[in-house]
Amino acid sequence: MRANGADAVLRSLEAEGVDxxxxxxxxxxxxxxxxxxxGTTVRHVLARHEQGAGHMAEGYARATGRVGVAxxxxxxGATNLVTPIADAWMDSTPLVCITGQVRSxxxxxxxxxxxxxxxxxxxxxxxxxxxxxxxxxxxxxxAAFHVARTGRCGPVLVDIPRDVQExxxxxxxxAEVDLPGWRPPQRGHPRQIRxxxxxxxxxxxxxxxxxxGTLNADAxxxxxxxAQGGRxxxxxxxxxxxxxxxTHELHFGWPGMHGPxxxxxxxxxxxxxxxxxxxxxxxxxxxxxxxAPGATVIHLDIDSxxxxxxxxxxxxxxxxxxxxxxxxxxxxxxLHGTGAAAVNRTEPWLHQLSAWREEFPLRYGTDGDMxxxxxxxxxLQELTAGNDVIWTTGVGQHQMWAMQYLLCDRxxxxxxxxxxxxMGYGVPAAVGAKAARPExxxxxxxxxxxxxxxxxxxxxxxxENLPIVVVIVNNGSLGMVRQWQDMFFDERFxxxxxxxxxxxxxxxxxxxxxxxxxxxxEDELEETLEEALSCGRTAxxxxxxxxxxxxxxxxxxxxxxxxxxxxxxxxxxxxx
Amino acid sequence: MKHxxxxxxxxxxxxxxxxxxxxxxxxxxxxxxxxxxxxxxxVSRITLRVxxxxxxxxxxEKQMHKxxxxxxVSELEPDEAVExxxxxxxxxxxxxxxxxxISLAQAFNARVADLGPDAIVFEIVGHxxxxxxxxxxxxxHGLKELVRTGRVGLGRASNGKQNHRPQHVLR
Numbered sequence: 001m002r003a004n005g006a007d008a009v010l011r012s013l014e015a016e017g018v019d020x021x022x023x024x025x026x027x028x029x030x031x032x033x034x035x036x037x038x039g040t041t042v043r044h045v046l047a048r049h050e051q052g053a054g055h056m057a058e059g060y061a062r063a064t065g066r067v068g069v070a071x072x073x074x075x076x077g078a079t080n081l082v083t084p085i086a087d088a089w090m091d092s093t094p095l096v097c098i099t100g101q102v103r104s105x106x107x108x109x110x111x112x113x114x115x116x117x118x119x120x121x122x123x124x125x126x127x128x129x130x131x132x133x134x135x136x137x138x139x140x141x142x143a144a145f146h147v148a149r150t151g152r153c154g155p156v157l158v159d160i161p162r163d164v165q166e167x168x169x170x171x172x173x174x175a176e177v178d179l180p181g182w183r184p185p186q187r188g189h190p191r192q193i194r195x196x197x198x199x200x201x202x203x204x205x206x207x208x209x210x211x212x213g214t215l216n217a218d219a220x221x222x223x224x225x226x227a228q229g230g231r232x233x234x235x236x237x238x239x240x241x242x243x244x245x246x247t248h249e250l251h252f253g254w255p256g257m258h259g260p261x262x263x264x265x266x267x268x269x270x271x272x273x274x275x276x277x278x279x280x281x282x283x284x285x286x287x288x289x290x291x292a293p294g295a296t297v298i299h300l301d302i303d304s305x306x307x308x309x310x311x312x313x314x315x316x317x318x319x320x321x322x323x324x325x326x327x328x329x330x331x332x333x334x335l336h337g338t339g340a341a342a343v344n345r346t347e348p349w350l351h352q353l354s355a356w357r358e359e360f361p362l363r364y365g366t367d368g369d370m371x372x373x374x375x376x377x378x379x380l381q382e383l384t385a386g387n388d389v390i391w392t393t394g395v396g397q398h399q400m401w402a403m404q405y406l407l408c409d410r411x412x413x414x415x416x417x418x419x420x421x422x423m424g425y426g427v428p429a430a431v432g433a434k435a436a437r438p439e440x441x442x443x444x445x446x447x448x449x450x451x452x453x454x455x456x457x458x459x460x461x462x463x464e465n466l467p468i469v470v471v472i473v474n475n476g477s478l479g480m481v482r483q484w485q486d487m488f489f490d491e492r493f494x495x496x497x498x499x500x501x502x503x504x505x506x507x508x509x510x511x512x513x514x515x516x517x518x519x520x521x522e523d524e525l526e527e528t529l530e531e532a533l534s535c536g537r538t539a540x541x542x543x544x545x546x547x548x549x550x551x552x553x554x555x556x557x558x559x560x561x562x563x564x565x566x567x568x569x570x571x572x573x574x575x576x
Numbered sequence: 577m578k579h580x581x582x583x584x585x586x587x588x589x590x591x592x593x594x595x596x597x598x599x600x601x602x603x604x605x606x607x608x609x610x611x612x613x614x615x616x617x618x619v620s621r622i623t624l625r626v627x628x629x630x631x632x633x634x635x636x637e638k639q640m641h642k643x644x645x646x647x648x649v650s651e652l653e654p655d656e657a658v659e660x661x662x663x664x665x666x667x668x669x670x671x672x673x674x675x676x677x678i679s680l681a682q683a684f685n686a687r688v689a690d691l692g693p694d695a696i697v698f699e700i701v702g703h704x705x706x707x708x709x710x711x712x713x714x715x716x717h718g719l720k721e722l723v724r725t726g727r728v729g730l731g732r733a734s735n736g737k738q739n740h741r742p743q744h745v746l747r
Contacts, residue, residue, distance in 0.1 A: 122594055123601045127644040130589070147644060181586055181647045305638035308631070 003171035005134040005164045006031035009098065010040045012141035015173040018042055018069055020435045022056040024049070026073025027113055029100030031165035045435055045464050048456040050077050052428040054084020055454070058093045059432025062415040063390055063440075065218055067094040067148050068432065074100045075113030078159070082120060083422060088155035089124040090419025091239060092216055094148040095155040096141075103163045104132065118159050127182075128157040134167035139174055146177045151184030152303040153216045185302060188319025188327065196274070196298045196315050197331030200230055203272035203296075205349040208232050209255065209284075212239030212418070213277015213301060217321035220244065220411040223276065226329040230336075231346045233353055235263050237278055238399075239418040242408035252353050256284040257555045258400040262356035264553075264561045267292055270349075274298045277321050280310040281419070290560025300324050362404055363552070363567040370546035371522060373398065373473045377405035377445070379526050380471065383533060388440045389413060390433045394426040394450025396480040397551045398473035402445045413440075424453030427470060431457055434466040441469070441533065448474040448498055451505070458512040461538045469532050470509075470540045475547040476500035483550045500544045509540035517541045578607065579633055580652040580659060580729055583622040583640060584614070591645040595622065598643065604628065604636050608726030619647065623728045652729045659729040661704040664689065665711065668718030669696040677717060684710045695720060 003011060009032050013021065020043045025033040036044050047053035050072040057068030068088075072081050078099040088095040101107065102114040118128045127147050129140040137160065144156045200206055214223055220243050227234050227244065233252045234244045244251055253263030267273065267284075273295040278284070285291040288310060299306070299313035300321060307316040317324050364374040377398075391406055392415040393399040399416060408414045415433055417425035430444035451472050461468050475482075482496040506516030515537050519528040525543070532539040552567040585591045592611055599606055607625040614621045626636060637649045652659065669677050677696060678688065686700035700710050704727045711722065 118590065119593070122590070122597045126642075128590075151642075179644060182644045303642070305635065305642060307638075309635060 001171045002168060004031065004035075004166055004168050005131075005137050005160060006035040006166070007038075008134070008137040008169070008171045009141065009160070009165070010035045010042060011171055012138050012173060013042050013069065014040065016067070016141070016145050018067075020045060020060060021069040021071055022047055022053040022060070022432060022435075023071030024053055024073070024077065026077045026100065028074035028102055028162045029071060029077070029165075031162060032071065032098070032100065032160075043435075045431070045460060045466070047428065048459050049454070050080030051083050051424070052431075052454055052457040052460065054081045054095070054097065055087070055422075055425050055428035056432030056435070056457070056460075057095055058084055058088055058425075059392060059415055059429030060436040061088075061093050061095060061432075062429070063412055063433040063436040065216070065412065066436075067096055067145055069096045069098065071098045072100070073113065074102055074117070075115045077113075078117035079115060079120065082124070083420075085121055085155045085157065086124045087417055087420040087422045087425065091417065092153045092212060093155065094153040094216075096144045096148050097155065097157045099157065099159045100165070101130065101159045101161040104161045105163075107161065118157060121157050124155070125157050126154040128159065131158060131160045131164050134164050134169045137164065138171060139178065142174050143177045143179055146179070147182060150182075152213070185304070185319045188300070188317045188324035190327070192315060192317045193324060193327045194331055196300070196317055197328055197335055199272055199296060199298060199315055200232070200274070200328070200332055201335040204345055205270045206230075206232050206272040206274060206346065207252075207266050207270040208234045208274045208276055209267060209278050210234055210236045210240040210243050210276045211278025212237065212243075214240055214243040214321055215411060217277060217302065219277075219321040219325050222322055222325035222329065226325050226332070229329050230332050231344070231350065232274075233266060233346075233350060235266055237281070237284055237418070238403055238416060240278065241403060241414040241416075242411055245409040246407040247409055250350075252357065254403050255561070256281075257286070257557075258404065258551050258553065260357075260362055260404065261360040261553055261564060261566060262353060264555070264564055265356055266353050268561050270295050272296050272298065274300065275313075276300050276325070277302070279306050285310070286555045286559055286561040286563075290562065300328075360566070365549060365567075368546060368548075371520060371525065371543060373475060373543075373545040373549050374401055374405060375522065376471065376473055376525065376529075376543045376545060377401045379529055380443070380445070381406050383526070383529055384441070384443070390415065390430075390437060390440045390442045392416065392426045392429040392433060392442070392444045394444075394446045395421045395423045396447045396450065396478070397475070397483065398445055398447045398450075398479070400551045401473070406445075423447075423450045426450055427454045427468070428457045428460075430468040430470070431461050431464070431466050434461070434468050435464075438466075443533070444468055444470045446470055446472050447479060448472055448476065448500075448505075449478045452498075452503075455508070458509065458514055458538060458540070462513040467536060467538045469538075471529070471532070472505055472540065472542050473545055474500055474505065474542050475545050475549070477547045479547065480551070482547065486550065487554075488556070505540055505542035509538075512538075514538035514540055518544065520544045577629060578625060578627050580657070580727065581624040581626065581637070581649060582652050582729060583624060583649050584647040585620050585622060586645040586647060587613075587618050587620045588645050591620070592622065594643050594645060595640060598639055599636070602635070602639060604632065608724075610726040610728050612728070621728075623726070625727055652731065657729045657731055659703060659727050660701060661707050661725055661727045662699070662701045663707045663711065663722065663724040665698045665700070665714055665719060666721040667696050667698060667714045668694065668720055670694055673717060677714065680713060681710075686710060
């Protein structure tokens with residue numbers, strides 16, 4: 001088929017089964033946008049900022065497990081994608097970014113809107129291609145999709161000069177990729193899996209420490225089977241949230257800096273820690289030398305470089321988690337035999353964890369007249385329990401409260417920026433998730449600081465008919481920074497005051513053609529949220545909450561996980 | 577401790593940059609790095625000299641393996657590899673000193689690459705430690721300029737030993 005490079009981009013996307021892409025046109029990518037205008041089965045969602053397009057593609061990928069695609073022009077368009085690319089890199093989100101580049105003969109001349117985007121992104125992509133010949137276009141895209149979604153997922157970039165988009169050739173989509181250096185692990189080693197099963201069968205206080213790799217591997221069913229078969233408690237990280245049903249009796253919360261005490265105690269007092277697609281991030285471990293002292297570590301991961309990177313693994317298994325977890329469950333069953341005695345081994349430990357959960361519940365203040373932020377999250381949970389809801393968040397206190405109070409039973413129903421901690425992720429990620437799963441209710445729990453970074457994507461939501469509900473936990477501050485200044489900088493508040501009323505979020509929402517609500521008291525909270533959730537349109541709820549409320553528990557940076565600070569400790573400090 | 581890594585990479589634009597960027601980003605220090613063609617036109621060999629303990633070395637190897645253009649990473653153990661380096665040394669050599677310097681060079685199989693009225697450029701190829709020794713011996717005579725290529729290496733052909741130690745890869 002005779003085609004130009006731009007047509008080849010679209011025919012390649014079609015061949016990959018891409019249904020939606022997110023982007024914003026500009027000079028160097030014009031031929032590709034002309035190809036959109038000439039006809040394709042691929043839906044293009046027009047973002048208002050390339051960063052928004054990138055996060056939308058991430059939201060799409062997180063909601064489906066498929067590769068997200070973002071398109072931008074050269075220069076500033078491409079650099080605006082750098083944040084989403086870095087975000088996808090840190091959180092292992094499969095993402096293909098396609099950027100226009102200045103004409104080949106202008107590369108290196110500081111031409112208008114030229115920048116070396118392949119160079120800029122080298123540290124944050126799995127791989128990238130600067131396509132120099134139109135014949136390479138389909139091969140580069142085929143390879144890009146393959147690399148993004150195989151092995152450990154992540155972002156790739158394909159940079160295509162304008163003249164390459166315009167050049168004609170005979171298009172054929174390749175059947176195979178030609179990447180001799182790309183050989184992700186295909187199977188976990190049976191002997192290692194057997195050793196892991198033996199350790200699990202012998203453990204009295206095991207914990208499954210489940211990270212985002214489990215979702216990327218589509219291994220949630222296998223995880224559930226393993227946990228139930230072995231009666232193993234599960235703790236899910238921020239990125240692993242929703243990989244295991246959170247109303248299940250074996251789910252014991254979320255570890256780390258703002259995890260509940262019972263979750264951190266489970267992780268730190270266990271005798272066998274099984275890391276499943278998790279990477280011992282500093283926000284999970286606190287001081288590494290004090291983390292899970294005395295625990296034997298089994299580390300299951302697709303990425304061999306994660307093994308022993310931070311914590312030495314006693315039993316490493318490198319392979320795709322779907323197969324590894326399935327084989328591990330089978331091995332464990334074989335070791336347990338038919339008798340119940342072996343399985344019952346973990347019951348005292350499970351009772352202990354439940355007792356801790358009873359003893360140390362999440363708590364927050366009830367003083368003052370202002371709405372408490374935690375109550376907003378609790379009410380959202382009550383109103384949506386059991387429904388097909390996808391949550392997205394920004395980054396900060398509201399994100400941690402969302403982690404603590406929202407219970408996600410469906411895989412891929414909690415979408416957040418974990419590793420990079422990208423403020424402003426929530427709104428565009430929600431738009432992307434809605435494009436991927438129109439039948440789901442998509443709710444972005446956002447902070448007022450975050451919302452102001454990417455709120456312009458409300459226009460995309462309204463005009464592309466991708467209705468989302470944004471609940472702004474508005475404390476008039478850069479709340480997490482405020483919390484740190486309060487706790488660790490002697491209450492010297494520095495540049496964190498945003499005010500509750502500028503902008504007026506409800507009126508801003510109306511200006512975008514969305515529905516706006518403002519709620520300031522407990523009495524109107526439930527009704528307002530219910531209305532926003534059921535209105536069927538893009539809605540923004542400005543929930544004005546108490547800025548003094550801190551997120552607890554908290555493990556201070558650099559402290560050991562067992563030294564976490566709880567709400568009641570804080571009360572005692574203030575009373576003294 | 578110093579280690580020599582031999583890395584086969586696809587001969588593609590940016591391959592070297594991807595490797596050096598990974599080293600910089602992860603805080604690994606490179607003592608020397610050489611890159612050049614191999615028996616295959618589409619493959620280049622990078623020889624890297626790094627100074628680190630065993631644990632970071634394993635990290636380096638695994639991180640390099642994840643790069644799409646990297647075909648193979650192996651460590652060259654000193655007793656199982658042939659390692660060489662080339663150096664050019666410009667040494668002050670007034671007429672009275674020439675004879676002494678040239679006989680010193682002969683002892684190291686170094687050649688006179690260029691001869692001027694008051695300086696000699698020596699060329700030496702040898703094991704990097706021999707190059708070190710030669711450099712130290714000529715330094716007191718007035719080492720005006722020096723350039724070294726950085727070491728290159730290959731697994732030995734003799735001994736029937738494997739050319740390369742097994743890779744630090746858990747798969």
